[in-house]
Amino acid sequence: MMKALLKNQWKIFLNTMKSQPGKNYFSYLVMFAIFALLLYWFSAGIWTIAGAITGPVFAGVLSYGFLLVIGFIILLGLPQVFKHLYSATDLNLLFTMPIPTKYIFWVKYLQSFVGIPLLVFVLYIVPLFVYGAFINANWLYYPVVLLVLLSVAVIGLSIAYLFNLLLVQVVPASKANEFMTVMSMLSGVLVYLLFMIPNTVNDRPLSELILAGLPLFPEWVPVTWASDAVVSAVTGSIDFLIPLLMIVVLASIFFIFTSTLVERGFRTGWVKLSEGSGKKRKKGAVKKSGPKLNHPIVAVGKKEWYAIKRDMREWLVFLPFVFFFVFGIIGALSGGASISDLQGPNEITWPITQAVLLFIYAMFNGQISSSTIAREAKSVWILRILPLSGKDIALGKLWISWLLPFVLLTVVEIVMGLFFGWTLIQFISGIVMKAVITVGISGIGMWLGTIGAKYNPSNPQNRLKFGTAIILMIVSYVYLFFALIPFVMLLIPVETMDFAQMVSQDIDGFFGTVAGFVYTVLSWKAASPVMVTIVGILLMLVISLGVAYVFTMMSARKINQGIDIETVQNVKTKPSFGKKPGSL
Incomplete structure (x- = not known):
């Protein structure tokens, strides 16, 4: 039975690849090239420093490396596991056939392994083999490394499966859309705690422990078993046998325990998430007065807000931001720093904070605004029959996609400003500056969404084609660079004018030209500071609002002409917004 299921899975894979559009093959080629380049760079670095790595240092690197393997598989593999367990389209057919559920589960387990776990496995096994070849390790080293790394990957994947199989029992079926949000949050917390274990169980920093060759974990920790097995196999010592057996047995226990939850967590969970709660909502009192009519631009924005508010998966875009701030601060404090160490002069903390926040804005604003287009994949027919022009739709989507990150990050900025003790002028100027500049990023993101929208029903955060997403990231930061030039020139003190003049005279080329430009502006600023x-300020407004207006109007025109939204099922929709009489 397993052979037939695996053969069927292979045929599905081949048919899926054959039905891919040609441009998807290019995306796969680019991703493969990036992975190969990363693997080569990693292996070359290992070959360069392998001679300086002693046995104790190698043991510490392995311990933390195996911990990273488990953490990355849990964090990155959870959405993939959820898709294979509860969102796969072939489950409707497989569950109606006389096939034991455990066989279906094992096939899905193998399918999940040929994904993130396999990539992590290859990314680790090749450098470890390179290290073994450099030091002329015993032949036992290679099979031991293979078995140990495979066992560690199985442990990480089994934990990811346990997360899905157990939490599906407590998440109500009516909250199925929020299931992955809960999973991502909990997995992020778990992985962070895993990475912080070496810092919490030791009094010295992690890098110092590794370079000193000191053990990172107690002997009873599984990653220590894996490390001991590999280190012992380097010299061909028989001491590798016991820790190898222990880590293999532990991986087997995790896999067996995961398999025991098949009936309760797999089949029942799939039925639960597929059918929903089945409870009927109580009919509320009928309102006598009709709803209040809003301006079309306001109505479109409110519609977007309701769509975001009722699906917690929409908020996953802010998850890296939460981890960056919350866990970054916790990590700094747990490393021995105090809260007072983070404070400093306003002349330093204010511009650094503005730069960090603008970097985050450039990362999120374009992504949020571009996703508003692909969100219409299923409800596009409603917008097509409404008396709305492309301009109304574009402006409605623009203001709400700009407002959400602005409100969130402004609250963060106010808290940070109170902590650092900024002046009122710094508060106001920073907030106004970012409010103006970020509108342009949202406009650029929405326009790119109209030309590269993609709808993935099982992963609503993936709403841009791969190439378009790369272009969005690059263009956002290029725009941010040019839009900030007037503001930066206002911040540079006049006292640096002599230094800029000296640099412009001593250096030729691009940097000399930039220094000359800075000197010219500072000389104007010294002569007439108010006018400059x-x-x-006017130049910053023209650049930011001008870019926002141009790209918003381009988006409106594209909406009127019609938009193609690509789906992951490789079925392209018809033009999303048809041409309407009287529209722009």
Whole structure:
């Protein structure tokens, strides 16, 4: 039975690859090239420093490396596991056939392994083999490394499966859309705690422990078993046998325990998430007065807000931001720093904070605004029959996609400003500056969404084609660079004018030209500071609002002409927004 299921899975894979559009093959080629380049760079680095790595240092690197393997598989593999367990389209057929559920589960387990776990496995096994070849390790080293790394990957994948199989029992069926949000949050917390274990169980920093050759974990920790097995196999010592057996047995226990939850967690969970709660909502009192009519631009924005509010998966885009701030601060404090160490002069903390926040804005604003287009994949027919022009739709989507990250990050900025003790002028200027500049990023993101929208029903956060997403990231930061030039020139003190003049005279080429430009602006600023300030503010407004207006109108025109939204099922929709009489 397993052979037939695996053969069927292989045929599905081949048919899926054959039905892919040609441009998808290019995306796969680019991703493969990036992975190969990363693997080569990693292996070359290992070959370069292998001679300086002693046995104790190698043991510490292995211990933390195996911990990273488990953490990455849990964090990155959870969505993939959820898709294979509860969102796969072939489950409707497989569960109606006389096939034991455990066989279906094992096939899905293998299918999940040929994904993130396999990539992590290859990314680790090749450098470890390179290290073994450099030091002329005993022949036992290679099979031991293979078995140990495979066992560690199985442990990480089994934990990811346990997360899905157990939490599906407590998440109500009516909250199925929020299931992955809960999973991602909990997995992020778990992985963070895993990475912080070496810092919490030891008094010295992690890098110092590794370079000193000191053990990172107690002997009873499984990653220590894996490390001991590999280190012992380097010299061909028989001491590798016991820790190898222990890590293999532990991986087997995890896999067996995961398999025991098949009936309860797999089949029942799939039925639960597929059918929903089945409870009927109580009919509320009928309102006598009709709803209040809003301006079309406001109505479109409110519609977007309701769509985001009722599906927690929409908020996953902010998850890296939460981890970056919360866990970054916790990590700094757990490393021995105090809260007072984070404080400093306003002249330093304010511009650094503005730069960090603008970097985050460039990362999120374009992504949020571009996703508003692909969100219409299933409800596009409603917008097509409404008396709305492309301009109304574009402006409605623009203001709400700009407002959400602005409100969230402004609250964060206010808290940070109170902590650092900024002045009122710094508060106001920072908030206004980011409010103006980020509108342009949202406009660019929405326009790219109209030309590269993609709808993935099982992963609503994936709403841009791969190439378009790369272009969005690059263009956002290029725009941010040019839009910030007037503001940066206003911040540079006049006292640096002599230094800029000296640099422009001593250096030729691009940097000399930039220094000459800075010197010219500072000389104007010294002669007439008020006039230069006004011109700088106006120039920033023209660049930011001009870019936002141009790209919003381009989006409106594209909406009127019609938009193709690509789906992951490789079925392209018809033009999303048809041409309507009287529209722009």
